[in-house]
Amino acid sequence: xxxxxxxxxxxxxxxxxxxxxxxxxxxxxxxxxxxxxxxxxxxxxxxxxxxxxxxxxxxxxxxxxxxxxxxxxxxxxxxxxxxxxxxxxxxxxxxxxxxxxxxxxxxxxxxxxxxxxxxxxxxxxxxxxxxxxxxxxxxxxxxxxxxxxxxxxxxxxxx
Numbered sequence: 764x765x766x767x768x769x770x771x772x773x774x775x776x777x778x779x780x781x782x783x784x785x786x787x788x789x790x791x792x793x794x795x796x797x798x799x800x801x802x803x804x805x806x807x808x809x810x811x812x813x814x815x816x817x818x819x820x821x822x823x824x825x826x827x828x829x830x831x832x833x834x835x836x837x838x839x840x841x842x843x844x845x846x847x848x849x850x851x852x853x854x855x856x857x858x859x860x861x862x863x864x865x866x867x868x869x870x871x872x873x874x875x876x877x878x879x880x881x882x883x884x885x886x887x888x889x890x891x892x893x894x895x896x897x898x899x900x901x902x903x904x905x906x907x908x909x910x911x912x913x914x915x916x917x918x919x920x921x922x
Contacts, residue, residue: 767879773803774874776810781896783870783888789858791822792849793881799829799846803881808874815848815869815885817859822848824883827871848883861887 779785795803802808809828816823824846850858862869866889873884891899 767876769878771876772873773806773876773881774808774810776813776870776872778811779870779872779886779888781899782891783868783886784891784895785872785886785888786867787861787887788872789850789854789885789887790877791883791885793824793883794847794849795881798831800881802829802831803874803876810871810874813871815858815871817855817862817869820852820855820859822850822855822858822869824848824871824885827874848885858887866890 807830811828813827814825816825826843827846828843858869861867868888868890870886870888871883872886875882875884
């Protein structure tokens with residue numbers, strides 16, 4: 764069997780970038796069971812309610828939904844169990860100290876396979892207020908309108 768190369772995205776938390784201001788990102792490995800890996804290879808997972816908690820100098824991923832493997836037997840995993848993250852101690856300590864500040868949390872952004880190994884991209888984030896979200900949407904809309912105007916002018920110049 765050929766060795767996998769590259770990055771294959773399984774799940775992405777698009778809502779996280781809308782609800783949170785991303786301060787720092789980290790890549791982490793996951794401790795998974797066999798049926799979890801098989802279920803992930805089918806591209807089935809949800810990061811919507813996921814969060815990371817640091818407990819006793821270990822990082823744990825909570826509330827990430829990996830559905831049970833359909834061909835699994837009694838050895839099947841539970842869908843929302845907590846999963847251990849594989850990170851360096853310095854990274855965990857740094858995340859723990861920053862996450863204790865008011866308003867900061869650690870959330871998963873993406874779940875993917877990198878060279879055949881399951882990885883999760885986590886982020887140290889700060890929750891946005893409602894007016895921050897509206898401001899971000901307004902800026903995005905303004906950027907889109909200026910891009911449209913510029914491309915329209917270029918089309919007229921060519922034609």
